[in-house]
Amino acid sequence: MFGLTIEQLAFIFRGAGWTIVLSLLGFVGGTLLGLPVALARASHNRGLNWLSGAFVQLIQGIPLPVIMFVVYFGISIGGYDVPALVAAGIAMTLYSSAYLGEIWRGCIQAVPKTQWEAGECLALTNTQRFVYVILPQALRIAVPPTVGFLVQIVKNTSYAVVIGFFDLTYSAKVINNSTFMPFTVFTIAALIYFAICFPMSALARRFERRLTRS
Amino acid sequence: MSYEFDFSFINDYMPDIWYGIWLSLGMTFVSIVPGFALGTGCAIGRLYGPPWVQRLVTIYVEGIRNTPLIIQVFWLFFGLAVLQIRVGPFPAAVIALVINVGAYTAEIMRAGFQSIPKGQLEAAACLALKPSQSLWSVQLPQAVERVYPALVSQFVLMMLATSIMSQISAEELTGVAYMIQSFTFRGFEVYLVIAAIYLAMACLLRLTLLGIAQVSFPRKRRLGTSL
């Protein structure tokens, strides 16, 4: 098919499977670490605020491939031979948490101040106010940009190719090296990425429109 | 476990590191202006162009934004090679960056144009300005001013993205790092140093672009409002 054998196509799709696996790892890890980052960024505790801010600035100022390398070599100095999936998963977690943390901080702070004050009138504690008043509203605002960021995660897993992680980009490169049909091979790879990303982009836009309308 | 950090490679490989920095920044600065021009042109085409232009721009923008840069780079670089078109890694990298950042810029600028109040366009039309004059003198400056922070972030991201260009053997900073670690086996230290350098470059680029804004948006400078 398209001048490729079934085996070669299957190889590419196997890579696509690992792209999805790494994306999920990155999103789950990014959420687990990103939530505390967002809370720390939005908190009024000076130390926490500064620390989380520095973390975000740090991660956002370093290219993801370099983060991949740092994690990869960082783990291996302990003498461990780690699978690339683990190194890539940790790197994606760090990367996603910085961006998600920043996105969610914006969502928390986008809830109008009056809502905090309203909570105060109801004699709720700070935590209660946050959980029952602010969080539900922030979550609603957070859906469109979070879905939008999922697209970034999927695309950026392709950088794991630098540490030799077997994903869609890697498998496409391998097949190209043996077939010398770059247009065919990379167009197929691009179409697979597109098929994963575009629906999410469209969904994010739909959510966003719905939110601005309400 | 005990690990002895060894940063002595910095001295030995300083010229290579400088060369890598030079190449990374070079790619970035060369791509900014054409990338911005392409993106702005596409934004205008998508807003005001005939239907076929709008459709074409939409396909381009969505196609680029929903696929990884690295696949675009491979497609272009290995594709050109198969077509027997000889393009060096550096020009190929710049072309890929321009095409890539153009799509993102198109979306940013489209939002910028759309955020301009309708009264501005009406006022321009009522002063007998041609649509092109209104676009150039009234809309474009206001659109850029409104989305400038987003543009700066986009170009910083583009600078960081140059770090994959060593995949097509454009030996930018990350490529230099790979070379150094393969000789010294000090991968962790090498990439820590490289990470710090990228951090500094990101700050530098951000400051430079904000400085350019200070010069080119006299209103903001005069009023002292921050961008």
Add this chain to the structure above:
Amino acid sequence: MNATSKINTTTASAIEASSMTNATPLVRFEGVRKSFGELEVLKGIDLEVKTGEVVALIGRSGSGKSTALRCVNGLERINAGKLTVCGRDLHNGNVDLRELRQDVGIVFQSYNLFPHLTVEQNVTLAPRKVHKIGAAEARTLAGEVLAQVGLSDKAQNYPEQLSGGQQQRVAIARSLAMRPKLILFDEVTSALDPELTGEVLRVIEKLASEGMTMMLVTHEMAFARSVADQVVFMHHGKIWETGTGDMLANPQTPELRQFVGNGL
């Protein structure tokens, strides 16, 4: 006639305008109709504006005043009837709107100044781009029209540094800089605090005394009465009553009586 006798001005446009014969009015509505979808907003308007004349359009919100005004410079296209402006038939489709708008200026309620340009650049943008005048000439022109609105000292300021009244005067100067034969004003003081309204009205008054032809939509009844040669009361998309300023003191229809009762 009174239009010619009023001219005692130095503005080029007014001199040019005065040379036109009074027989051909600058603006003539004949049975003009305009609909937005199902909604008919202008239901057969007949109106003439002679050179040098000041016409005030008054009426309740939604009565079609803005629409009538916007038809005159082609911002809205009429559906039926005849509309002639500065010798151009706007009802026949192929009128050059850019040419028309060089003759017809408009000032909006919301100023719509260009925020990224200084006052001087705001005023000279169109003359430079459309009339292709040079930098030196533009500077002189800006000086002239800003003096006309009493803002000579604000040439280098940006709009957001000015009060609402000053911004609106800049908008008037921007219109004047095109040397129009006619200026349209659509509720230009409605967004202003009462204390700033006066400074804008005085500028318009001065333009009137210099012989500028103007159509203005206003809620300032006292002003309409003192400045306008012709007052037009619109109601439900029709011209309900028309006359000189004194008509407001002596309304003939119950609708105008009620309107004036509320307005004064």
